[in-house]
Amino acid sequence: MSTLGIVGGIGPPSTVAYYRTIVDLHRGRCGRPPRVVIDSIDGDELVEHLAAGDRHAVTTMLVGALDQLARAGADLALLASASAHTAYDEVRSASPLPLVGIVEATAAGAVGCSRVGIFGTRFTMRADLFGPALAAEGIATVAPSPQEQEAIDRVYFDELVGGRFRPESRDALRAIAVRLRDESGVDGILLAGTELPLLLPETRYDDLVYLDVARLHAEAAVEAMLD
Numbered sequence: 001m002s003t004l005g006i007v008g009g010i011g012p013p014s015t016v017a018y019y020r021t022i023v024d025l026h027r028g029r030c031g032r033p034p035r036v037v038i039d040s041i042d043g044d045e046l047v048e049h050l051a052a053g054d055r056h057a058v059t060t061m062l063v064g065a066l067d068q069l070a071r072a073g074a075d076l077a078l079l080a081s082a083s084a085h086t087a088y089d090e091v092r093s094a095s096p097l098p099l100v101g102i103v104e105a106t107a108a109g110a111v112g113c114s115r116v117g118i119f120g121t122r123f124t125m126r127a128d129l130f131g132p133a134l135a136a137e138g139i140a141t142v143a144p145s146p147q148e149q150e151a152i153d154r155v156y157f158d159e160l161v162g163g164r165f166r167p168e169s170r171d172a173l174r175a176i177a178v179r180l181r182d183e184s185g186v187d188g189i190l191l192a193g194t195e196l197p198l199l200l201p202e203t204r205y206d207d208l209v210y211l212d213v214a215r216l217h218a219e220a221a222v223e224a225m226l227d
Contacts, residue, residue: 001035002225005074005097007065009040010047010081011161014194014214018080021218029226037072039065043161050083050123059090070096078102078221082192082213083123098224105220106190106213107133113188113209115140117180119173120192122153130192130213142184148176160195170199178206 004022008015019036026034041061049057062084069077077097079085085102092099107130110116116134118125118141126149131141144152155169173196180186188209191197197212204210 001032002075003035003037003073004221004225005066005069005072005077006036006038006080007041007062007069007077007084008038008080010043010079010084011195012040012043013160013163013198015040015080017198018078018194018214018218021215022222025219025222026225029222034222034225035073037069037074039068039072041065046081046084047157050086055087055090058084058087059094062087062091063094063096066091066095066097066099076100076221076224078217080194080214080217082129082194083121085129086123086127100217100221100224102213102217103130103133105217106130106192106211107137109216109219110134110137110139110190110211113139113186113211115142115184115186116188116190116211117142117144117177117184117186118190118192119144119152119177119196120190121156122149124192125149125152130190134190141190142180142186144176144180148179152176155199156193156195160193160199165199173200174205177208181206181208 023033078100082102125143134141177189190211192213194214
């Protein structure tokens with residue numbers, strides 16, 4: 001049985017959710033719990049590197065965590081953060097372990113939509129992290145306005161990574177989604193931040209499909225473990 005390594009701690013609530021989801025999915029597939037090791041890194045430090053645009057520091061930090069996971073016995077790994085994937089190419093080339101990427105998993109698993117709005121951190125939204133891969137699958141992407149991106153990012157870092165999930169913030173994000181539906185014709189919202197599904201746990205709101213990238217990523221990881 002393969003052992004999965006998770007680089008977590010970037011957003012502690014989503015790290016916990018990843019672990020629970022992977023355990024449940026693995027049990028459902030083969031009736032047994034998976035072998036998982038987690039390296040919980042300093043999420044604040046990583047965000048500082050992302051904010052400074054220091055891809056070298058981001059890569060060094062994440063590859064260091066992957067080295068720890070390899071020494072702990074992991075056979076493959078994932079980064080439990082969409083924002084961390086803005087340096088994914090560099091991390092993958094230096095990683096001691098094969099990685100299950102969130103972008104590839106999302107592109108392979110995103111179904112039911114032709115045009116989606118992108119919700120995530122400012123790092124993810126500004127980098128258009130998911131756009132090219134989704135376009136290859138025939139799915140167009142629409143970013144919120146700059147002011148809406150700031151509002152989503154503020155909710156993310158001021159509330160969600162600290163485990164605070166406020167109904168008012170859920171309503172505010174749904175209002176942005178409705179505007180994108182009415183003005184830009186989106187038929188879905190890509191929750192392209194791994195804490196966002198904890199705030200918006202349903203698969204549909206306001207006649208829009210909500211796609212959970214963290215779950216798609218976890219499903220791909222379990223598939224890779226059992227392959």
